[in-house]
Amino acid sequence: MISQTMLGLGKKSSVIREIFEYGNRRRAEIGAENVYDFSLGNPSIPAPKQVTEAMLSLLENTDPVSLHGYTSGPGALSVRSTIADSIVKRFGCAATAADIYMTCGAAASLTVSLNALVNTGDEVVVLAPFFPEYRVFAENAGATLVVSPPRDDMGPDLAVLDKLITPKTKAIIVNSPNNPTGAVIEEADMVALCDLLRLKQTEYGTDIYLIADEPYRELVYGDTEVPYIPNYYDNTLVCYSYSKSLSLPGERIGYIFVSQKVKDHTDVFAAVCGAGRALGFVCAPSMMQLVIEKCIDAKADIAAYEKNRNLLYDALVEYGYEVIEPKGAFYLFLKSPEADAGAFCEKAKKYELLLVPGDSFGGPGYVRVSYCVAESTIRNSLPSFEKLIKEYK
Amino acid sequence: MISQTMLGLGKKSSVIREIFEYGNRRRAEIGAENVYDFSLGNPSIPAPKQVTEAMLSLLENTDPVSLHGYTSGPGALSVRSTIADSIVKRFGCAATAADIYMTCGAAASLTVSLNALVNTGDEVVVLAPFFPEYRVFAENAGATLVVSPPRDDMGPDLAVLDKLITPKTKAIIVNSPNNPTGAVIEEADMVALCDLLRLKQTEYGTDIYLIADEPYRELVYGDTEVPYIPNYYDNTLVCYSYSKSLSLPGERIGYIFVSQKVKDHTDVFAAVCGAGRALGFVCAPSMMQLVIEKCIDAKADIAAYEKNRNLLYDALVEYGYEVIEPKGAFYLFLKSPEADAGAFCEKAKKYELLLVPGDSFGGPGYVRVSYCVAESTIRNSLPSFEKLIKEYK
Numbered sequence: 001m002i003s004q005t006m007l008g009l010g011k012k013s014s015v016i017r018e019i020f021e022y023g024n025r026r027r028a029e030i031g032a033e034n035v036y037d038f039s040l041g042n043p044s045i046p047a048p049k050q051v052t053e054a055m056l057s058l059l060e061n062t063d064p065v066s067l068h069g070y071t072s073g074p075g076a077l078s079v080r081s082t083i084a085d086s087i088v089k090r091f092g093c094a095a096t097a098a099d100i101y102m103t104c105g106a107a108a109s110l111t112v113s114l115n116a117l118v119n120t121g122d123e124v125v126v127l128a129p130f131f132p133e134y135r136v137f138a139e140n141a142g143a144t145l146v147v148s149p150p151r152d153d154m155g156p157d158l159a160v161l162d163k164l165i166t167p168k169t170k171a172i173i174v175n176s177p178n179n180p181t182g183a184v185i186e187e188a189d190m191v192a193l194c195d196l197l198r199l200k201q202t203e204y205g206t207d208i209y210l211i212a213d214e215p216y217r218e219l220v221y222g223d224t225e226v227p228y229i230p231n232y233y234d235n236t237l238v239c240y241s242y243s244k245s246l247s248l249p250g251e252r253i254g255y256i257f258v259s260q261k262v263k264d265h266t267d268v269f270a271a272v273c274g275a276g277r278a279l280g281f282v283c284a285p286s287m288m289q290l291v292i293e294k295c296i297d298a299k300a301d302i303a304a305y306e307k308n309r310n311l312l313y314d315a316l317v318e319y320g321y322e323v324i325e326p327k328g329a330f331y332l333f334l335k336s337p338e339a340d341a342g343a344f345c346e347k348a349k350k351y352e353l354l355l356v357p358g359d360s361f362g363g364p365g366y367v368r369v370s371y372c373v374a375e376s377t378i379r380n381s382l383p384s385f386e387k388l389i390k391e392y393k
Numbered sequence: 394m395i396s397q398t399m400l401g402l403g404k405k406s407s408v409i410r411e412i413f414e415y416g417n418r419r420r421a422e423i424g425a426e427n428v429y430d431f432s433l434g435n436p437s438i439p440a441p442k443q444v445t446e447a448m449l450s451l452l453e454n455t456d457p458v459s460l461h462g463y464t465s466g467p468g469a470l471s472v473r474s475t476i477a478d479s480i481v482k483r484f485g486c487a488a489t490a491a492d493i494y495m496t497c498g499a500a501a502s503l504t505v506s507l508n509a510l511v512n513t514g515d516e517v518v519v520l521a522p523f524f525p526e527y528r529v530f531a532e533n534a535g536a537t538l539v540v541s542p543p544r545d546d547m548g549p550d551l552a553v554l555d556k557l558i559t560p561k562t563k564a565i566i567v568n569s570p571n572n573p574t575g576a577v578i579e580e581a582d583m584v585a586l587c588d589l590l591r592l593k594q595t596e597y598g599t600d601i602y603l604i605a606d607e608p609y610r611e612l613v614y615g616d617t618e619v620p621y622i623p624n625y626y627d628n629t630l631v632c633y634s635y636s637k638s639l640s641l642p643g644e645r646i647g648y649i650f651v652s653q654k655v656k657d658h659t660d661v662f663a664a665v666c667g668a669g670r671a672l673g674f675v676c677a678p679s680m681m682q683l684v685i686e687k688c689i690d691a692k693a694d695i696a697a698y699e700k701n702r703n704l705l706y707d708a709l710v711e712y713g714y715e716v717i718e719p720k721g722a723f724y725l726f727l728k729s730p731e732a733d734a735g736a737f738c739e740k741a742k743k744y745e746l747l748l749v750p751g752d753s754f755g756g757p758g759y760v761r762v763s764y765c766v767a768e769s770t771i772r773n774s775l776p777s778f779e780k781l782i783k784e785y786k
Binding site for chain 1: 396510640644680
């Protein structure tokens with residue numbers, strides 16, 4: 001008998017995937033321009049020009065044996081130094097190459113971190129709503145996932161969280177800006193959250209690690225500030241990916257930053273290296289590592305996302321939808337006008353609107369709208385959104 | 394407490410790494426040209442020109458949103474089709490895109506395959522000598538590693554293997570051409586091995602999966618033929634990487650081919666997809682996937698390896714070393730003239746020869762010599778090899 005867990009994971013088609021496949025059929029039937037597909041979280045803007053230029057320059061000017069050669073397990077030293085220097089400069093937080101482990105993207109950053117920290121039977125807490133793969137990653141590392149429900153405004157409900165943290169809590173995953181809500185945890189909430197974690201550490205005599213999953217850090221709008229968590233809480237590991245900031249989702253490049261203030265830092269970093277070995281993740285893609293070094297200050301032009309956000313948010317509010325105001329990422333979370341968000345998403349299909357029920361994100365009664373699409377898709381979809389809400393009036 | 398297993402893996406510096414670090418110190422002291430470092434298995438030849446040309450062409454002619462975008466979890470359909478067609482053409486073995494799962498290189502191919510197949514308590518057999526990370530990968534998937542010692546000529550000892558296969562045997566890893574010996578399993582041995590596995594499957598009423606770890610398939614010399622295992626044994630998964638054939642070790646691109654003859658193929662492939670999700674490996678690096686599609690028939694010019702092999706092998710035999718004749722890969726396995734290969738490698742350092750004791754590969758009393766180095770390194774090292782063996786005469 002093969003692994004039934006892996007078989008189950010492989011067979012279970014994700015809700016998002018099913019909606020996307022439905023969209024493909026619909027696009028074939030009525031034309032792509034008539035289907036308003038808000039189901040996928042794929043960046044819709046190009047990588048900045050510097051990225052392409054850096055790749056061309058590396059290909060033209062670097063010895064291929066070194067360009068495509070193995071780096072050391074945690075990554076090339078010069079790349080890790082450059083990233084550490086940037087953390088110091090941007091966030092005023094101490095960092096050196098010895099704190100950075102290069103990874104094949106965000107998922108790898110999370111699986112490596114969780115496997116480094118978790119012993120079988122530990123608990124990992126997530127703040128709902130949350131990216132559903134957290135459950136897969138945490139359970140595969142041997143942990144039990146504990147879901148902490150949000151406040152009505154989707155911020156962290158610390159009164160609830162207080163009851164869910166136990167002596168078995170090994171880590172909490174914090175994802176801000178958030179998928180699926182687009183919410184950003186404000187500084188006051190972050191301070192209160194970190195105070196609570198410190199209190200629990202003292203109460204139980206344990207270490208509780210905060211895993212900051214931050215692929216959307218650079219995608220924020222207006223005057224929104226995203227607190228840099230290592231400055232608020234010592235036992236922090238930052239999981240980063242360049243998927244969104246450089247619009248390179250398929251290139252699988254990111255890193256883990258083990259804050260210097262993590263207790264037993266040397267051991268925790270060693271465990272990260274060990275987990276990388278065990279999962280098969282040593283040496284992130286070499287040329288992409290060098291591209292990051294050359295493009296450390298580059299950023300994709302996210303103006304298109306902000307325009308989409310404003311257009312969509314303003315219209316939905318005007319039509320009478322209840323919407324969590326998105327501060328970052330490229331998601332908008334709206335309250336389903338009926339209790340069953342799945343039923344609402346089915347009705348939306350009549351108007352060629354493809355939306356994702358919040359249930360699989362631990363946000364029942366809500367719907368995720370991914371606005372990383374062409375502006376024309378937003379504009380053309382607005383009459384559909386208006387007709388849809390009228391059904392409920 | 395963090396994971397002590399991962400901490401142990403991260404802290405334990407590999408023997409090879411220690412030798413390499415020693416080499417770095419020595420190079421600084423006496424000059425790189427005076428140190429004969431045969432410790433690392435890093436390709437020393439460049440990627441073929443087609444690879445660089447393919448990358449330049451993709452960067453110049455493809456929309457960056459699609460070039461660097463997510464592919465589907467198992468990889469881009471066109472890439473998987475191209476690989477499947479190549480398997481059909483080269484090996485006369487049925488294959489379609491539905492049998493191919495793109496991975497971030499050889500280690501990922503192995504960890505994903507093992508996690509897909511293994512339940513806790515299963516046994517995974519390896520044929521010694523073997524790549525030491527097999528132990529890490531198998532144990533992390535929940536298996537116990539069972540080591541089957543070789544014949545004197547380093548071929549598989551089927552009489553021994555016969556006794557080591559039990560009802561708990563879930564898989565056997567076969568690595569031919571082999572790291573660390575450079576040996577290639579001949580057809581007669583392969584047939585006998587597969588016969589034995591079939592016999593055991595029938596006897597126990599179990600499925601025993603053969604995991605063919607084949608990153609060195611294209612690196613063979615003279616008229617050596619490497620049997621394509623899916624043509625000999627039904628329950629085969631081929632783990633492939635382009636690290637060596639295209640000299641792209643740092644780019645982390647490879648695949649798993651689940652033979653169509655694997656029992657319950659659909660379920661096994663689904664479990665591979667599930668394990669990819671759980672380990673954080675969905676969607677291999679996107680641009681490199683497209684490079685493989687464009688360079689499916691390209692091959693690095695391995696003439697340099699063959700020249701090195703001949704030069705080194707002939708000289709060592711002439712000096713009186715006992716050497717396993719290398720048929721493939723870029724390794725040569727020689728018998729230590731004293732029982733303790735570690736002590737022999739220490740003596741070798743006096744002559745600035747950096748060799749790796751076979752102990753960590755499950756080949757005690759032998760030494761691995763990696764000849765993926767400059768030809769001049771081989772030529773200049775020969776007097777040292779000659780002096781070293783004279784110490785034992």
